[in-house]
Amino acid sequence: MFFPEPRIPFVRSGRGFYALVRHADVVAASRDARTFSSEPAATSPAPPSWLSALLGTPMVNMDDPRHSRLRRIVSRAFTPKMLARLETDIQATAARIVDDLIAEGPRDFVSQVAARLPINVICAMMGIPERLRPYVLRRIDVMTEYSGVRGALTSPRALRLLGGNLKAIVDLHRLVARLGRARRENPTDDLVSALVNAEVDEGGERLSLRELGSFFDLLLVAGNETTRNALSHGLRLFTEHPDQRDLLLEDFDGRIGGAIEEIVRYSSPIIQFRRTVTRDHVLNGHPLKAGDTVVLFYPAANRDPEAFPDPDVFDITRSPNPHVGFGGPGPxxxxxxxxxxxxLRIMFRELFDRLPDLRTTGEPVPLLSSFDNGVKSQPFTFSRPARSRVEVRP
Ligand code: HEM
Structure with a gap:
């Protein structure tokens, strides 16, 4: 289906786009990166060129060979060894969040729980020292506030927030560049050291300090709101489907993996990414021309009845569950x-273990965005901590 682009003051409109809504089409376009390019951008609208010149291009907006070079280097951040190291940190953060929650009482699940975990994890990943975290978190708050008004780019408030947003990004770039410089001079065994110093067995590749800044931005954009929204959607889904919640709590370790995949399928925290067609191509019988834009709609693909029987049923035991909530298979x-x-596993375990009757109490306030299926706030409740109900396997 083709959609012309609406005219928005001060935003250059494109030629319109084809919406890919079938699971098979989203998978095909994600796999075939030569035909469906992520350049000039995988987001819509593409960032203006002055912004890319200022901040660099994130890898999500690149094709090979630039993309594969960067992905090879930053994959060092996501090795099982790096993730295992983070696990203790995530566990400690989750426990602190629930301690504070019990002390404060329930107000808003997003600000008290969901927003706190991912950002602390990203700071831990990048080795941001504890004393600098308030500085980082203040700037991230500014960026998040701006993302909440994305739909109203032209209002004076949005323009003011845009200015604050840019300054916050530049400040964070400077901070990680300083960190990178320090790790070049005195490498330790942390992630930033691994990224900015060449690894001999990986062809001597390393990130420039500018690329390190772009990577931090990408983590903040890609890993922050997505995970926090999945947490908020998850609690709402377990509240609306008490049978599924009981099923989970009967065998937490055995079922949490399937539950997380189903939360991501059912809620699709990212709504869409786009691709630009590089050559004339026929997709599912539809001719596409070089230069056309296609938009991959993950929520639609994740409810495609051809891929998922009873797609509107929230079923944590669904198997197979080939959802595309984390993107389609491909580079x-x-x-x-x-x-x-x-x-998600650690946070839900901590929450349900210590607050077994935790549940939402009303509708979430959604974020105005065509990109994040975001939750701005979510009322919730719980009663005093009781004994653990989560079955832990030996
Ligand atoms: C529930 C949580 C998450 C969801 C739903 C999600 C979703 C996605 C999607 C749909 C893409 C595909 C982009 C494309 O095809 O163009 C993507 C890419 C990416 N995500 Fe996530 N994400 C999540 C969590 C995270 C986290 C926690 C991180 C890191 C801290 C992260 C880092 C990235 C990066 C670096 C890419 C770009 C990969 C590339 O271009 O090669 N994401 N994510």
Whole structure:
């Protein structure tokens, strides 16, 4: 289906796009990166060229060979060894979040729980020292506030927030560049050292300090709101489907893996990414021309009845579950999927173990965005901590 692009003041409109809504089409376009390019950008609208000149291009907006070079280097952040190291940190953060929750009482699940975990994990990953975290978190708050008004680019408030947003990004670039420089001079065994110093067995490749800044941005954009929204959607889904929640709590370790995949399928935290067609091509009988834009709609693909029987049923035991919530199979498949899975597993375990009757109490306030299926706030409740109900396997 073709959609012309609406005219928005101050935003250059494109030629319109074809919507890919079938699971098979989203998979085909994700796999065939030569025909379906991520350049000039996988997001819509593409960032203006002055912004790319200022901040660099994130790998999600690149094709090979630039993309594969960067992906090879930054994959060092997501090895099983790196993830295992983070696990203790994530566990400690999740426990602290629940301690604070019990002390404060329930107000808003997003600000008290969902927003706190991923950002602390990303800071831990990048080795941001504890004393600098408030500085980083303040700037991330500014960026998040701006993302909440994305739909109203032209309002004075949005323009003011855009200015604050850019300054926050530049400040964070400077901070990680300083960190990178320090690790070049005195390498340790942390991630930043691994990224900015050449690894001999990997062809001597390393990130420039500017690329390190872009990588941090990408982590903040790709790994922050996505995971926090999955947490908020997850709690709402377990509240709306108490049978599924009981099923999970009967055998937490055995079922949490399937539950997380089903939360990501059912809620699709990312709504869409785009591709640009590089050569004339026929997709599912539809001719596409070089230069056409296609938009991959993950929520539609994730409810395609040809791929998922009873697609509107939330079923944590669904198997197989070939959802495309982390992107379709191909070179851009989410690099942080296993990290997100670990965060969700640890956070839900901590929550349900210590607050067994935790549940939402009303409708979420959605984020105005065509990109993030975001939750701005979510009312919830719980009663005093009781004994553990989560079955832990020996
Ligand atoms: C539930 C949580 C998450 C969801 C739903 C999600 C979703 C996605 C999707 C749909 C893509 C595909 C982009 C494309 O095909 O163009 C992607 C890519 C990516 N994600 Fe995630 N993501 C999540 C968590 C994370 C986390 C925790 C991190 C890291 C901290 C992360 C890092 C990335 C990166 C670096 C890419 C770009 C990969 C590339 O271009 O090669 N994501 N993610």
């Amino acid at each position: 851009h498949l989410c690099l942080g999927a296993n990290l997100a899975r670990m965060e």
